[in-house]
Amino acid sequence: xxxxxxxxxxxxxxxxxxxxxxxxxxxxxxxxxxxxxxxxxxxxxxxxxxxxxxxxxxxxxxxxxxxxxxxxxxxxxxxxxxxxxxxxxxxxxxxxxxxxxxxxxxxxxxxxxxxxxxxxxxxxxxxxxxxxxxxxxxxxxxxxxxxxxxxxxxxxxxxxxxxxxxxxxxxxxxxxxxxxxxxxxxxxxxxxxxxxxxxxxxxxxxxxxxxxxxxxxxxxxxxxxxxxxxxxxxxxxxxxxxxxxxxxxxxxxxxxxxxxxxxxxxxxxxxxxxxxxxxxxxxxxxxxxxxxxxxxxxxxxxxxxxxxxxxxxxxxxxxxxxxxxxxxxxxx
Amino acid sequence: xxxxxxxxxxxxxxxxxxxxxxxxxxxxxxxxxxxxxxxxxxxxxxxxxxxxxxxxxxxxxxxxxxxxxxxxxxxxxxxxxxxxxxxxxxxxxxxxxxxxxxxxxxxxxxxxxxxxxxxxxxxxxxxxxxxxxxxxxxxxxxxxxxxxxxxxxxxxxxxxxxxxxxxxxxxxxxxxxxxxxxxxxxxxxxxxxxxxxxxxxxxxxxxxxxxxxxxxxxxxxxxxxxxxxxxxxxxxxxxxxxxxxxxxxxxxxxxx
Numbered sequence: 103x104x105x106x107x108x109x110x111x112x113x114x115x116x117x118x119x120x121x122x123x124x125x126x127x128x129x130x131x132x133x134x135x136x137x138x139x140x141x142x143x144x145x146x147x148x149x150x151x152x153x154x155x156x157x158x159x160x161x162x163x164x165x166x167x168x169x170x171x172x173x174x175x176x177x178x179x180x181x182x183x184x185x186x187x188x189x190x191x192x193x194x195x196x197x198x199x200x201x202x203x204x205x206x207x208x209x210x211x212x213x214x215x216x217x218x219x220x221x222x223x224x225x226x227x228x229x230x231x232x233x234x235x236x237x238x239x240x241x242x243x244x245x246x247x248x249x250x251x252x253x254x255x256x257x258x259x260x261x262x263x264x265x266x267x268x269x270x271x272x273x274x275x276x277x278x279x280x281x282x283x284x285x286x287x288x289x290x291x292x293x294x295x296x297x298x299x300x301x302x303x304x305x306x307x308x309x310x311x312x313x314x315x316x317x318x319x320x321x322x323x324x325x326x327x328x329x330x331x332x333x334x335x336x337x338x339x340x341x342x343x344x345x346x347x348x349x350x351x352x353x354x355x356x357x358x359x360x361x362x363x364x365x366x367x368x369x370x371x372x373x374x375x376x377x378x379x380x381x382x383x384x385x386x387x388x389x390x391x392x393x394x395x396x397x398x399x400x401x402x403x404x405x406x407x408x409x410x411x412x413x414x415x416x417x418x419x420x421x422x423x424x425x426x427x428x429x430x431x432x433x434x
Numbered sequence: 435x436x437x438x439x440x441x442x443x444x445x446x447x448x449x450x451x452x453x454x455x456x457x458x459x460x461x462x463x464x465x466x467x468x469x470x471x472x473x474x475x476x477x478x479x480x481x482x483x484x485x486x487x488x489x490x491x492x493x494x495x496x497x498x499x500x501x502x503x504x505x506x507x508x509x510x511x512x513x514x515x516x517x518x519x520x521x522x523x524x525x526x527x528x529x530x531x532x533x534x535x536x537x538x539x540x541x542x543x544x545x546x547x548x549x550x551x552x553x554x555x556x557x558x559x560x561x562x563x564x565x566x567x568x569x570x571x572x573x574x575x576x577x578x579x580x581x582x583x584x585x586x587x588x589x590x591x592x593x594x595x596x597x598x599x600x601x602x603x604x605x606x607x608x609x610x611x612x613x614x615x616x617x618x619x620x621x622x623x624x625x626x627x628x629x630x631x632x633x634x635x636x637x638x639x640x641x642x643x644x645x646x647x648x649x650x651x652x653x654x655x656x657x658x659x660x661x662x663x664x665x666x667x668x669x670x671x672x673x674x675x676x677x678x679x680x681x682x683x684x685x686x687x688x689x690x
Contacts, residue, residue: 186521319535321522322584325485325515330588331508331536375528 175389178363183378204228229350286412306348314379533587
């Protein structure tokens, strides 16, 4: 089947780009190390400085770039399929803002200084609380509109609480810390962050990639999907738990990085048969590739302070929207 | 296959939209369900599929519907909802293949058997040529036939279609009725909610007339689709007669 071959080619291409992003992420940074020294550090040469830089500083950042990017890309693809809305993204149902609020609470009340795991744990908890609230607000209804409305309510509430924290923050340093965390970054992450985030992201990836069949069936609407034998209640539980745990874990270590979950599915969709199941895996690989490459970009940009990753992804999001707009207007 | 309903009622809020219906459907028959807008036709078939909560008893081959897992119902009853919306711009071939979902495992791909079923369904609905086209870019008539092919691809012993003739030209209306007729002749149970009384009278073995949620009449078309019944149900004066050996029903004017 040509279809199968096209898909294999697409997955391989995206995998190669992601691997390239990973290697560049190891090779490029503020300390100029030659390729030979980087390779030496990876293969165990006796070069303690290069080893410290490559393995302790750059490696966790590169791993997190892949994992967080994959999580955001997959979550975006799954949300768009589930809500049957090309504008849906991981944050649509409130998980991202819930996680951000958890982290802001940790920073605002100084809990983050008690233990390094405090901030990520509160962020994951925030995402879970947001999704639990979503279940309560949306009720048993399986309608996409009800979920989106409930998600917007929760997202807005969490956003307002974050603004309140910034507003009331007596300590300008805490406010600065909150702001810079909200911009999203992978700077100065250690293996501690990797250990915290990876299990959550792994669970999230599994739960979300489970739903290809259900998402395809939902192309025919809720009645159509049920008549094809899909248990929508279980599908919803898997998806929302996957987003809460996975995106919660990702946001917990990277901060709120927007737009990856929104634009990656749009970038890969034209390269597939456009069915919701067909974009799941490519979106995960594409997200991993995009985020690692964007994270390399922030390091090579000649700015006085390093650019935040969330800022770069937000700028990348704009042209994607413009292309969509032009397609809708049939100018492209 | 036998579907039996006993005292079936559906309530939406405080409104009773299907009111204590008793009926039995067996394979090898094309059954038409007619009635005015809002008579409860769609609610009746959605209840038969277990898509909405209903009171009373629904049995498939003697087993209560509620005791049959969703996936099994999906393999035994194919359903084409009324006014089907399509949420993604899939190709026609990809959309029709969705009909095979009830037969696949969680990750399994289409087998050659599944592909053959998709090809048969597309040939039967006369959409083979449309295979590479994008469903959201089809004409209304093409789209309607593709959706029928999607339902046929399930190859279930029962086919429930809700207004399959909407937006079809006369030639394709006839084609779809012939198709449903052929399915019934092959032994399938076909239940079609429809508005065209003339076509229902000509092609169906049996017609159910619904009004205000209640079953007003149930029997062979000649007994059910009478001027008297049509006046009671629709409030229309209709001419019922024969021309060229075919039973004809022509609505003339409203009677009240």
